Amino acid sequence: MWFRLLTVACALFLLTAQSFADIKKKVAAIAPSGSVLVLDAKGNDLVAQNVDEPFSPASVAKIVTAWLAMEVLGGDYRFETRLYVDDDRILYVRGGGDPFLVSEELAVLAENLVEAAGKEPFKKLVVDTSLFPEALRIPGIKEDSESYNAPNSALAANFNTIHARRSGKKVRSAEEQTPITPLAVEQFRARGPSGRGRISLPQDDLSVGARYAGELIAEFIAKAGGSVEGNVSVGSVPDGLEPVYVHQQSRDLAELVKLMLIGSNNYLANQIFLQIGAHRLGEPVSLEKSLQIAGGLLIEHGLVRDIKLEEGSGISPSNQFTARGLAKLLDQFEPHAELLRKSRAGSRYKTGTIAGVKTLAGYAVTSDHGLVRFVISLGGNTGKTRFNLLRAIERNL
Secondary structure (H helix, E strand, C coil): CHHHHHHHHHHHHHHHHHHHHHHHHHHHHHCCCCEEEEECCCCCEEEEECCCCCECCHHHHHHHHHHHHHHHCCCCCCCEEEEEECCCCEEEEECCCCCCCCHHHHHHHHHHHHHHHCCCCECEEEEECCCCCCCCCCCCCCCCCEHHHCCCCCCCCHHHEEEEEEECCEEEECCCCCCCCHHHHHHHHHHCCCEEEEEECCCCCCHHHHHHHHHHHHHHHHHCCCCECCCEEECCCCCCCCCCEEEECCCCHHHHHHHHHHHCCHHHHHHHHHHHHHHHHCCCCCHHHHHHHHHHHHHHCCCCCCEECCCCCCCCCCCEECHHHHHHHHHHHHHHHHHCEECCCCCEEEEEEECCEEEEEEEEEECCCEEEEEEEEEECCCCHHHHHHHHHHHHHC
């Protein structure tokens, strides 16, 4: 009896050793210069190659932002936009950095505002963006019209972008739920492609995005039975004026983080990242405040040498991680693993792509080791290799 058990145990050991050898050979063959780390539930190395070499994480950095957000703000946190009406029926909208003021959300905001303030016309609409300083710039964001380079702002609609269709000088909305506004037409004529496309609002004048959000709010107020008679401008809420309505984002932070991770939206990521600093250290937001809070948490968890952040989306190549450090952070983030995209095999993962670097990190489902943490960073121009490695991890461990 004991001899049979010993024989089975030896056979299992040999099979396990063979599987380790197979996966290590595959990693070495597929990605000889890449960083690859796989850890079991106890933190033991299953695969380890170039694990202490720094690499640019690209959008995998959003996992760190997600962890920081859940630690500092909490999953039930909701962004707020405050609306004020003075005695002259001037409407003031103070942006609170809500990253998900899409058209459908603005429609809800407008309906609730009209219900609270009445249908009497507003004389004009003033947008207050004082939560975000004018000089705010995110490293890695370029001053062009690409939607992934949209500037961050205290108040912006549809991720500070315009989705439209242009034919000659005629511009119309490419979204049924989004009215076209004069400023949208002007911007798309000047900076949009021929045909259908999405452009960011300009970096060099953040008031453009704020005024566009104001124009959309005015359109939705009209749909809700109210009206704005005058123009939309940027200004400040008068001292002492109390809000007539405070709009809370319909989605809590946990849902926004999930959308950020799955959609890999840079604007959404940095809006959340900037709120982390303001929440702990007070207004206005600043990149320095958020980096200070992030640095403190990374020190607390022994990660400051292995995870160096410049911003929260991964668009800056100056973000630098090691596979060992990111795997440690994945251990902290594991309670929120369901916020990540799911593979056919049940693994959870986040991709990252930046010039010359392809990354993949998360939690792989394996037959012999259950759920394991993995980090993959590869050079080159193909993104398929990282998924080939993930499948090899799933099948061989």
